[in-house]
Amino acid sequence: MQVEVQDSLVTAPESPDSFIKSLVGQTIASVKRRGKYLLLELDSQDTLVVHLRMTGRLTQTRLPLTGDDMKHLRFIIGFSENEGLAFHDTRRFGKAFILSRRISGDYWKKLGPEPLGNSFNARHLKRVVGNRKSPIKSLLLNQSQIAGIGNIYADESLFQAGIHPLRPAGDLTDEELKQLSRAIKETLKRAIKLEGSSIDSYRDSLGERGRFQETFRVHRRQGEPCPSCKSTVEKIRVGGRGTYFCPKCQHKS
DNA sequence: CGTTAGCCCTGCTGGC
DNA sequence: TGCCAGCAGGGCTAAC
Numbered sequence: 001m002q003v004e005v006q007d008s009l010v011t012a013p014e015s016p017d018s019f020i021k022s023l024v025g026q027t028i029a030s031v032k033r034r035g036k037y038l039l040l041e042l043d044s045q046d047t048l049v050v051h052l053r054m055t056g057r058l059t060q061t062r063l064p065l066t067g068d069d070m071k072h073l074r075f076i077i078g079f080s081e082n083e084g085l086a087f088h089d090t091r092r093f094g095k096a097f098i099l100s101r102r103i104s105g106d107y108w109k110k111l112g113p114e115p116l117g118n119s120f121n122a123r124h125l126k127r128v129v130g131n132r133k134s135p136i137k138s139l140l141l142n143q144s145q146i147a148g149i150g151n152i153y154a155d156e157s158l159f160q161a162g163i164h165p166l167r168p169a170g171d172l173t174d175e176e177l178k179q180l181s182r183a184i185k186e187t188l189k190r191a192i193k194l195e196g197s198s199i200d201s202y203r204d205s206l207g208e209r210g211r212f213q214e215t216f217r218v219h220r221r222q223g224e225p226c227p228s229c230k231s232t233v234e235k236i237r238v239g240g241r242g243t244y245f246c247p248k249c250q251h252k253s
Numbered sequence: 254c255g256t257t258a259g260c261c262c263t264g265c266t267g268g269c
Numbered sequence: 270t271g272c273c274a275g276c277a278g279g280g281c282t283a284a285c
Contacts, residue, residue, distance in 0.1 A: 009262085036279080053279050055263085072263090091262050093279065134256060143280080150278055200265090202278065240258075242276075 001026055002078040009092050010074040022046055022098040023077070035111045035147030045101040050087065055201040056094030061086045090201060111147040115184050120146065122178040129169035129177070136172060137165035138239040140184075149184065152197050152212075155219040155244050157187045164250040165243045166236070171253070190215070218244040 003023045005016035022044070032039040038058065040048040050058055056074075063084045065073065075096060077085040087096065099107055112128070113119045128145040129136070139145055140154040149157070158165050160183035163176055172180070196202055196210030199220070203209060213220075217227050222235035226246035236243050 051279085054277065056278095089262095090264070091277085093262065095280095132255075138256085141279085152278060197278065199278065239256090241279090 001028075003075065004078075005075045007074040007089075007092065010087065010089065010094060010096050012095075014097055016075075019096070019098060023048060034108050035114070035143055036150070039099075047099040047101075047104055049095075049097050049099050051095045052089070052202075053091070053093035053095065055090040057086075057088045057201060057203050058205060059086055059088070059203060059207045060084075060205055061207075111143055112145040113147065115146055115148060116188055120181065120185075122174065122181045125177045125181050126174065129172055131170040133168045133170060135166045135238050136163060136169045136180075137241075137243060139169045141239065141241070146184075148188075151241050151243075152199075152216070152219050153184070153187055153191065156191075156217060157184045159218045159246060159250060160187055162249055162251060164252045165238050165245050167252065218246060220244060 001023055003020045005011060005020060008016050011019040023042070026042040026044055026046075028040050028048075029043050030041045032041065036051060038050040038052075040050070042048060050056070052058065061069070061084055063076075063078055063082045065076065065086060069086070072088045072090045074087045074089050074092070074094065076087070079085070087094065113124060128139060132139065137154050137158060140149050140157065141151065155165070157180065161176065161180040163172065163180060191197065191210075191212040194210055194212040194215065195204055195208065197212040197216075198209035199213050218233050220242075221233045222244055224233050225231070226233055226249055229246065229248050231246055231248040233244055234247050236245075
């Protein structure tokens with residue numbers, strides 16, 4: 001592959017030079033995911049890691065790029081004369097870096113378990129909530145406790161479980177933790193089936209929009225009727241994030 | 254250690 | 270129409 005970096009912020013604090021050097025001439029052997037990180041494993045056994053953050057997009061594309069396709073382009077990989085992989089990112093929060101095979105094992109220890117994996121269940125949830133007083137929603141967003149749940153999926157999971165986002169995590173009953181672990185798994189599975197949430201910029205690797213946003217029950221629906229009880233959906237701020245919930249269906253205690 | 258506020262960015266929206 | 274405050278799929282860091 002060939003590589004060009006248009007915006008050095010995407011590789012920061014590493015330089016584009018070392019990033020490019022690790023990639024040129026390599027082949028992508030396999031593609032995986034851990035939490036919100038995309039893992040492109042190379043023949044060298046190093047891994048190109050990409051995090052989309054808020055507005056990143058990684059898409060297969062014809063080359064060369066022209067006109068509007070150059071806007072917000074941060075780096076581009078060429079597989080051949082006319083085929084490649086482009087990373088676009090309006091807000092420039094997205095990151096890409098090379099993870100060397102030597103430390104790849106240790107790197108992922110900072111993340112909690114995959115919510116769709118076998119080790120994530122009510123028991124794990126009970127362990128992470130402990131006696132903590134922070135809002136349950138903040139814990140769901142904490143990647144070191146559970147990997148991969150974002151703002152949309154925290155709101156939708158808490159609605160399905162009937163739990164108020166501000167509930168002190170340690171106060172949740174065993175029954176509620178069971179409901180919550182099930183709601184998280186079901187919410188993520190539904191979202192994956194609909195290929196994600198394209199509120200604005202998200203696109204899949206082929207440039208297609210997801211459709212999960214069409215089925216949001218509370219997220220970004222303040223002022224609208226709750227799909228279950230018709231109460232008005234409210235919006236508050238939790239841990240600095242916009243948070244949407246039904247004041248009647250989601251219990252405060 | 255747990256928790257929170259501020260910050261990193263750009264572009265869009267809604268209120269005046 | 271123009272201007273501008275506020276907000277947005279996330280996460281790191283400093284400070285308490």
